[in-house]
Amino acid sequence: MEGQCRLADPRRITGWARNLGAPGRKVLLEVLVDGEPLxxxxxxxxxxxxxxxxxxxxRVGFILQLPRPLSAHGERRVTLRRAADHAELKGSPIVLPHAPPDEVAALAELARSLATAAAEADxxxxxxxxxxxxxxxxALLPARPPRQAALLERWGVAGPGQVPPAHLAPAPRPRALVIDDGVPDPARDAGSSAVVSHMRALLGLGYAVEFVASLALAQEGPATRALAGMGVTCxxxxWAASAEEVLRRAGPELDLVYIHRYGPMQRYGALVRHWAPQARLVYCVADLHWLRAARAADLAEADDAPAEAPWLADPARLPDAIAGLRAAELTAVLGADAVITHSSHEADMLARDVPEAAVHLLPWAIVPRPATTPFDDRPGVAFVGSYQHAPNLDAAETLLDxxxxxxxxxxxxxxLLLAGSDLPASLRARAEAAPGPVEVLGHVPDLSAVWERTRLTVAPLRFGAGLKGKVLDSLAAGIPCLCSPVAAEGMDLPPALRPLVADSHAAMAEAILRLYDDEAACTTLGEAGLDWITTRFAAARIETEMRAVAGLEA
Known part of the structure; x- marks a missing residue:
């Protein structure tokens, strides 16, 4: 790795980094402050x-905007290191000196003045x-981009040449606020694809859609700009110090609040009821965490989990910690007006466990983009996934071993091609020691580059939950994807695609060997996959089904 970092100002670190051995693979840097991950x-x-x-x-640069002044009360050491192997970047660590006394005094005086003025005012x-x-x-930001002007307008502040409104007028369209932990990036994971698709559907239904990333308020990068380009106010x-502030100030005017994933629902569900009691609360579970955890626990005890785990029929047999997680997730489901799940299997489980909940089976929109390279020029078999997600890392290791x-x-x-973000050094070493040819691609910004080299993809997941984006993306490219039962779960594959499900490692290997040189069979399966994606995951269909989720009349 080569590169350098420097302190641009007390709240901003800039620099660049690239991998010498693979310059096309962008470096992911971990940021630590005084040894603690940031x-x-x-x-x-x-x-x-x-x-x-x-x-x-x-395209090797980075800008790290620190979320708050870290140096106001003493020195801080900021370390930047490559996530894959913890190699530090040149110039790291950076020592942030404490703020000069006059700056601290000025900030303290400003805070006291504002507190005094607020205490004495009605x-x-x-x-x-x-x-x-x-x-x-x-006034300190004379060149505001349009989305910043929109945020100021929400707070009742005029842009240049405009007259400040006397009060915040009601939005001309119904307002929907979407809350997630981070800014969604469809190139990173299926959950991001889902929430972006659902925001598009809400826009199509006439909502003015706003978004807040509760754990990534300081990030204003390409993913944020992409949302703004869709017409979403971020x-x-x-402009906002927390998701709580957005709820408190915008709550009375919200018509719908969409919370993505269990963590944000646990933190913000009750606050939505407090600050926006009139809003319809929509909770997208993405996948059931307790289900994934229970399957992982089974694998920890046995080399392969049983096909029918006893706790599926009798949840009382779950370990205490997982049973507690299940109870918390089901309680979150009960707290929403409408619940979205992508998996028919999990929809059935929720209908059984919380029959009072209004559960909607709603996947996300997928645009078919069939590969164009001739079959003979696509010699690869690929696995795609974010390796930070434990089921994907386990699947890749299972594939190799x-x-x-x-x-x-x-x-x-x-x-074998291994593609996906956050690929650890341990998996790279495993690939290098494999008894056959393996090409480690790592993060690929545009997966079409993988599809154009691939005859088949494989998804030998042994545990997990939810709908698997890697399978759907492959089918959307016209590339057959061989799946374990866990990978295919909840998709309701049509009969033409069910031969892609392999229930053992040997069966998956046999299917790879059978299909690898059979262009006609791969073409037939690829066309069946494209037909299914075109029909089931069309944007118009998602928008229509979102209407019921939003509680709108048909």
Whole structure:
């Protein structure tokens, strides 16, 4: 790895980094403050100043905007290291000196002045004070992008040349607020694809859609800009300090609040009821955490989990910790007006366990993009997934250890491609030691580059939950995907695609060998997959089904 980092100002670290051995694979950096993890940042921003040194590969830069002044009360050490192997970047660690005494005094005096003014004012005067502070903030940002102007308008602050409104007028369209932990990036994971698709559906139904990432308010990168390009208003620093603030201030005007995943629902479900009691609360479970945890626990006790785990029929047999997680998730489901699940299997489980809940089976929109490279020029068999997700890492290890050796024993020419983000060094070492050809691609921004090299994909998941985006994306490219029963669960595959389900490692290896050289069979399965994706995952169908979720008349 080569690169460098430097302190641009007390709240911003800039720099660049690239992998010497694989310059096309962008570096994911971990950020630690005084040894404690703060988050990650990917070095993929353009650095034109490095063109003379690096040539065409200039998307190696990063900007780390610290979420708060870390240096106000003492020195802080900020470490940047490569996530894959913890190699530190040149210039790291950076020591942030404590703020000068006069700066601390000025901030303290400002805080005291505002507190005194607010304490002595009535509600109207406090509103005027807040508006004045926002106007001064706006004056410090003369070149606001349109979305920032929209955020200021929400707080009742005018843009340049406009007259500040006397009060915040009701939105001309119904308002929907979407809450997730992070900013969704469809190139990263299926959950992101789902929430972005559902925001598009809400926009199509006439909602003014707003978004807040409760754990990533400081991030304003390509994913945030992509949402803004869709017409979504994104709350982030400095326009909002927390998701709680957005709920408190915007709550009375919200018509719908969509919460994605269990963690945010646990934290914000009750706050929605408090600050926006009139809003329809929609909870997208994404997948059932307790189900994934129970399957993982089974695998920890036995090499392969039983096909029918006893706790499926009798939840009382779950370990205490997992039973507690199940109870908490079901309680969250009961707290919503409408519940979204992507998996028919989990919809059936929720209908059984919480019959009072209004559960909607709603996947996400997928656009078919069939591969165009001729079959003979696509020699690969691929596995795709985010390796930070434990079921995907386990599946990749299973593929390398148990499935592909059976394939290579019969045909040593079959090349396995491993694609996906956050690929750990341990998996790379396993791939290098494999008894057959393995090409480690790592993060691929556009998966079409993988599909154009692939005849088949494989998804030998041994545990997990929810609908598997890797399977759907492969079928949307016209590439057959061989699935374990867990990977195919909840999809309701049509009869033409059910031969893709292999119930053992040996059966999956046999299917790979059978289909790898059979262009006609792969074409037939690929066309069946494209037909199913086109019909079941069409954007118009998702929007129609979202109407019922939103409680709108048909």
């Amino acid at each position: 988050g990650t940042v990917r070095a993929d921003l353009p650095r034109k100043d490095l063109a003379a040194t690096l040539g065409e590969d200039i 509600a109207a005067a406090r509103a005027d004070l807040a508006r004045m502070v926002a106007e001064r903030l706006a 709350w982030h620093l400095p 148990r499935v592909m050796p059976l394939v290579w024993a019969q045909d040593p020419s079959v090349t």
